[in-house]
Amino acid sequence: MKSVFTYFLLAFIITLPCFAQEEGSEVPKVNREPIQFEKTFSGTFNGQNIEYKSVMGETFLRNSKGEVTAGLWSTSYIRTGVESSKRPVTFIFNGGPGSASVWLHMGFFGPKVVKTDSDAKIDDGAAPYTFVDNPQALLDITDLVFIDPIGTGFSQVEGVGKNEDFWGLNEDARSIAQFMRIWVTKHGRWQAPKFIAGESFGTTRAAKIAEVLEGGGQTMALNGIILISQALDYAGSSSWADNLTSFFTYLPSMAATAWYHNKAGEGKELEDFVAEAREFAYGDYLTALYKGELQTAAEKSTIADKLAYFTGLDKDYILRSDNQILMHRFKKELLREEGKAIGTLDGRYLATETDQSSEGPVLGDPSSYMTGAAYTAVWNDYLRSELGVEMDRPYYSSAVGMGGNWNWKPVPDGSYWEPSYVSTARSLSEAMHRNTAMQVLVANGYYDLITPFFDAEYTFARHDFPQDRIQMTYYEAGHMMYNHQEDFDALAKDIREFISKLIP
Structure with missing residues (x-):
């Protein structure tokens, strides 16, 4: 027993310099430009022939010292040939936490979309899958920016960043808000109407982002928020x-x-x-x-x-x-x-x-x-064959290792907090009271068995929400109601009308 103890003691002493070296080693600085891929396209949306460009690439996020902490990837579809300073922009993300934007991108909002069995009876099976133009995409009235939070898609920590800087309720909202401000500044859209569309946890995130955007010395007011299968109060x-x-x-x-x-x-x-x-x-x-x-x-x-x-x-x-x-x-x-x-x-x-x-x-x-393989295959093919993206690492539609490392605390580190159900409902309500122009569309699926439609009604009946600025819509499908063609059409119509009425 004594000899075994001596062996482990020696092994520990020998490895001490290695640990010390790791802890004291300098984090490499990011000395390159952000990666970006750009292509031009044309398509017919809402009966209009529109020229647009796709811009997929990373945006460097930085800490208060100006050091790069992450490369956040997004895919933007920007209409060309029009005056842009007041052109509306819609920022879109999915949920999880830990989901990339591929579902809303390929399933509903993108200029091309995947189609699985609308009647929910046939498995998506194996490739090839159906991928079609989306004439109901909103590019006639708004540019579209699909966001992949850190750890999803190609987005990852860089430089001095660590996953824990982004994997949390507050941390996540701050990073997406920082990206939105950078995007709006880069593209000259501070005077443009701004919208957010989120699904599932993406609605939890959207409510928190609305709150974060109203602080930080760069107040950005939103015109509207689209909550698809809301989850504000868990x-x-x-x-x-x-x-x-x-x-x-x-x-x-x-x-x-x-x-x-x-x-x-x-x-x-x-x-x-x-x-x-x-x-x-x-x-x-x-x-x-x-x-x-x-x-x-x-x-x-x-x-x-x-x-x-x-x-x-x-x-x-x-x-x-x-x-x-x-x-x-x-x-x-x-x-x-x-x-x-x-x-x-x-x-x-x-x-x-x-x-x-x-x-x-x-x-x-x-x-x-019964639908996931189609989304994954179509996205990866589209990424390379049409958007022209070539990367030496995989695109993660779901983050690896995020779930068990997510910080759900709604308060800053060090603040007292007792565990409770996650809720950002009050954050959104207060943001709406501070911004009396912002309106909210809540899209609900009758057969959604993870974020029930009745919970949406119960949530928005409380928390002092201004009832005259909340619009509820219902669809005979589930969480991703756009997988049902009839409701894809209805949702597209409802969102188009919602955004159109909020554009001056």
Whole structure:
């Protein structure tokens, strides 16, 4: 034992100089220009023939000392041949955290888009995939800037930067706000109308960015924010045991999904059935959730009857679940007799499961794996064959290692904070009160089983939001409602009208 101890002691002493050298070593400075690729194109958008250029490349972010900390990559589509100082610009990003902008880029906003099965019945399979022009892209009314946060796409830390400088709620918002100010300055757009479009965690980010942009000595007011599948207050989108809010907010989405799969609401229109679910959720169900064990057996049975009516699940199963159905169980239980599980991002999707007895889906999310390969392949091909981008490293549509290293604290390091559900709802509300011109469009999918539409309603009914500047829209699809062609068309129309009315 003594000899073993001596061996490890010697090994430790020998390695000390190495550690000291690493700690004291000078971080290499970034002495090159940012990488950039540019091409010119033309296309027809909203019936107009438009000349534009694509600019994909990195923007150096810097700390207070002027040192480079990261190279943030973006893809800009900029209309040419027009006066640009007051031309609107829309900044677009996805969520995660840890997702690149490829989903909104290739799925909806880009000048070309990928197409998967609109009816959510056929897997995307293997290459080749369908990639088409997007005549509904917004280039006739706004330039488009797709942002890949640090750690996603080609974006990465550089120079003196470290991942922890960017991987956090506050850190992330500050870095995107810094990029936006740099872009606006470089392209002379301080007098231009400015919009943000975010999806999922991208909506959490958007709310925080709106707050950050109003400080820092470079106030930048936004004209509008587009929230696709909003997630401002995570209490309503975290289906966890003992989170009573989530049982309330998820119920109407369960009802809508059960209706879609012919398990509930027979003979009723979707909107009417959803309205019933809302009324029950706000009324008897909310009371029952908070009364808990103070309810009688008869009261619990009555609530279970209503839950069975709305969700299509067996009453005995609901009672065994104490009238509280977790979403991962619902996704497995709804079609258990057929041996199928439904999607998380979009409850329309379903797939045969390999384990029929599991509590929840075992293969993952069919609404993700039935579309993901198409997005990835099409993007990587488009990147090189059309945008002319050649890089010696892969483009990461999802960041590697970010999830477990993300700092969710909404307060600065060193400040006292007790863990709570993430929420940037108040940040957005206060930003709207400081900027009385800013309006918000909230796009919701009825079959979104990760950020439920009822949670959006519940969130925006609170936090002192100015109700006259909030617009809610609904689509018969899921989280990425644009995967359904009918709702792609509807969303494009709604966003075009929303931006157009805010442009002088």
